[in-house]
Amino acid sequence: MSNSDKDQMKIFVTGARGQLGHDIMLELEKRDMAAIGVDKEEMDITDREAVLKYIKEAAPTALIHCAAWTAVDAAEDQEEACRLVNAVGTGYIAEACKDLGIPMMYFSTDYVFNGQGQRPWQPDDEPEPLGAYGRTKYEGELRLREQIPDSFFILRIQWIYGINGKNFVKTMLRLSEDHDSFRVVDDQIGSPTYTPDVARLAVDMIQTDRYGIYHVANTGYCSWYDFAVKIFELCEKNVKVQPVSTEEYGAKAVRPQNSRMDTSKIVKNGFCALPSWEDALSRFLEEIDYGKILRN
Ligand SMILES: NC(=O)c1ccc[n+]([C@@H]2O[C@H](COP(=O)([O-])OP(=O)(O)OC[C@H]3O[C@@H](n4cnc5c(N)ncnc54)[C@H](OP(=O)(O)O)[C@@H]3O)[C@@H](O)[C@H]2O)c1
Known part of the structure; x- marks a missing residue:
């Protein structure tokens, strides 16, 4: 894409004050791209008339949908x-994009899969969600594909964390302030994924017509237990992390055990792979300056 094409783009972002939306807005700003970010206060996505009117008036050239x-x-x-x-x-958002004839990017999840086996999930594997969240996210994929079958991006992401939201890393660090030992699940395997890395790829992609379903994650697999151990290792915190099974831990929603995703289509389609999850975690800890918090 030439600079003049880029200059003519205007990206509409939903969920702009959420964890990922925040970093997508930052990435667009960094690249000097025109963007309109909205969240629930400006446009409730469950209100069809409001959605169609708001997006039409904004007249974007592409839309990145992070609200959920x-x-x-x-x-x-x-x-x-x-x-x-x-x-x-x-x-509703997809209908607005169809009316305007613009492409749309939607973020879906590893929770669309049933978590069986050990093989990394491919973008064209058949979804079979285990719980309500996964079912509704998959239905979102289907509604998008029905409305604009030729110009959609579906990015299935997982285990995300960033500066602007509640997430596993922040929870671990907060808990470690007044606990010296806790239990973390060791039989769910996936890839912790840093939102600025997703944002960079998403903004690269939205400027192309290489549409389709992508699996997007930082590179490498681990369990939540491995992730917690790494967090405390990098923060030099002496916390005892006890591995427990999903069953022992006992959350309400059933979660997939095998959340390994095959992300190779990113590179096959000419985009840059995301860095390793360990590299991303180090950058996040630097970003929140955890060392400084500890020293003070
Ligand atoms: N978090 C993960 O680990 C994860 C994993 C896989 C996929 N994803 C997907 O990635 C995307 C971004 O996730 P995230 O973690 O950044 O989510 P998030 O931090 O929860 O942000 C979602 C945003 O959507 C807004 N929202 C909720 N209901 C809305 C409505 N009716 N109308 C308009 N806005 C509404 C929320 O506002 P309020 O906060 O005011 O409700 C929030 O600002 C989502 O599609 C999510 O399903 C996330």
Whole structure:
């Protein structure tokens, strides 16, 4: 894409104050690209009329949809409310994109898969979600593909963390302030993924027409237990992390055990692979300046 093409782009971002949306807005700003970021206060995605009107008036050239219901356990008791945001709301956004004839990017999840086996999931593997959140996110994928079959990006991401949200790394660090030992699940395997790395790839992709379904994650696999151990190793914190099984831990929603995702399509389609999850974690700890927090 030439500079003049880039200059003519105007990207609409939903969920702009969420964890990933925040970093996508920063990435667009860094590249001097025109962007309009909205969140629930400006545009509730479950309100069809508001969505169609707001997006039409903004007249973007592409849309990145980050807004979602992300409370996985709460979704089990409130599946319809979750569906309204993740599936129905996504359908409204896709309808607005179809009306304007613009491409749309949607973030989906490893939770669309059933977690069986050990083989990394391919983008064209058949989804079979285990819980309400995964079901509604998959329905969102289907609604998007139905509306704009020829110009969608679906990026399935997982285990994300960034500066602007509640996430596993922050929870571990917070808990370690007043606990010297805790239990972490060791039989779910996936890839912790840093939102600025996803944002960089997403903004690269949205400037192309290399549409389709992609699996996107920092490189390498680990368990939540391995991830927790690495966090404390890098922070030089003496915390005892005890490995437990998913069953022993006992969360409300069933989570896939095998969340390994094959991300090779990123490179096959001419984009840069994300760095390793360990490299990403070091950068995040630097970003939040955890060492400084400890020294003070
Ligand atoms: N977090 C993960 O580990 C993970 C893993 C796989 C995929 N994903 C997907 O990645 C995307 C970004 O996730 P994230 O962690 O950045 O999510 P997040 O931090 O929860 O941000 C989502 C944003 O959407 C907003 N939102 C919720 N309901 C809305 C509505 N009805 N209308 C308009 N906005 C609404 C939220 O506002 P409020 O906070 O005010 O509700 C929030 O600002 C989502 O599609 C998510 O499903 C996330």
